[in-house]
Amino acid sequence: MSKAADLAKFIGNSEQNMKLLLDATISSAVSEYDVSSTYINSTYDDYFVKFNFVPATDNVNLEFRVFVGGSIQTGDIYGLETAGMSSSTYDNDNDTDNGKINVTSFGNASGEGISGHFFMHNINSTTHAFTMMGQATSYSNSATPNANHFSSHLIAANASDVVNGIRFYMSSGNIASGNVKVYGIN
DSSP: OOHHHHHHHHHHTHHHHEEEEEEEEEOSOBSOEEEOTTTSSTTOSEEEEEEEEEESSSSBOEEEEEEETTEEOOSSOEEEEEEETTTTEEEEEEEESSEESOSSOBOOSTTOEEEEEEEEEOSSOSSSOOEEEEEEEEEOTTOOEEEEEEEEEEOGGGTTOOEEEEEEEESSSOEEEEEEEEEEEO
16 A cells, blocks of 8 residues: 555544544743643654644744653754745754744734644654654745645654653744644554
C-alpha cells in the first residue's frame, strides 16, 4: 500500500486510531501557549496536533520549543526545514534555539492568522530524536494565502531527550486568540 493510501486509511479510521486529549481555546492574549505533560507524556509515542492562531501583531511567524523533564529547551538543539509553497521560499537550520512552523510571515486582521496540523514522533524514544512534520496555511498582512510544509526536530545529539510538552509562541508579540487540539495516536 502507498503512503497516500496509508494516510487515507489512517484518517478514515481516526476514531480507532486517535484519542482527543486536549481541545483548548485561547480567548485572550497570551505571550505563549503550553501543551503540558498532562497531554504529552509516556502514554503515547506519537501525537497529532491541529491548531489555529491569530497574532496580536502583523508580520510574525509561529515558533515553538519543547519541554524535556518539565523544562523548556532553549539551546541550539533544534533543526528545521520549512517551505513556502506559493513563494518558493525556504528556510533550514541545523542548530537553532527554536522550531519554526512557517516561512512566510502572517498578519492579524480579520480572517488572517495561521492554521495547520502536524504529527509528533519519537516522543519517548531515547535512540531516535523527537521530530514533527506538517502543513500550515497562513494569511499575510494583505490577506494573501500562503501554504507551508515544515519539519522540525531535535538534533541527533539530543536523541535521548524524552519530550513531554510543547510551547507555541509568535516571533514577536502575543498570541491574540486560537485553538489547539491534541490527539494521542494508538
